[in-house]
Amino acid sequence: MNIAEKKVVTMHYSVVDKADNTIDNTFDGEPLVFIVGTGFLIPGLENALIGKQAGDTLSVEIAPEDGYGERHEQLMQAVPKSMFDGMDIEVGMQFRATTDDGEQTVIIVDIQGEDVIVDGNHPLAGVHLKFDVEIVDVRDATADELAHGHVHGEGGCDHDHE
Structure with missing residues (x-):
């Protein structure tokens, strides 16, 4: 078959x-x-x-x-660390985020002072x-x-x- x-x-x-x-x-x-x-x-x-x-x-x-798909740099952004209050966050963690286009998985790719850099691109x-x-x-x-x-x-x- x-x-x-x-x-x-x-x-x-x-x-x-x-x-x-x-x-x-x-x-x-x-x-x-x-x-x-x-x-x-x-x-x-x-x-x-x-x-x-x-x-x-x-x-x-x-x-x-x-x-x-291709990578889209606009899917990377800095968000305030305060959005993660009460959480132990580290690079590599994944979260569901609400965006203008609906729910999307984002990955923490960097933590810079009071900013957390998240990437909404698929890892591949x-x-x-x-x-x-x-x-x-x-x-x-x-x-x-x-x-x-x-x-x-x-x-x-x-x-x-x-």
Whole structure:
């Protein structure tokens, strides 16, 4: 069966940046399982998988615009340290912030005196990525999986949908 929209794909992958720094790797653990077309994967990787089948392997390079997007410097800003009163903050911490465009994850990238520098870019924004992929299995998604938008494990869904 070929990978296409509404198929469940089980795959192993490793991903590195241009300097060959490993970002993530499933080969030593559990494979990734997802439904094609639900927005679970970055577009460049999902598009590269279309038409492949169980047993196939591939290497694909993904430019930022087909991955996590380009970096936008306007998503970095200084906010007063007083916004974090009562909290022990440090570089690398992530928070949900309310912005003009709705909720967004920001990461503390620096603390300068009374200012905290936060970055609203995805940590992999602007990064060229290289994926090595092994397709383990491809199957049709069940009606329940399609209705819920995610893969169910053996025995069905392990949480409530309200």
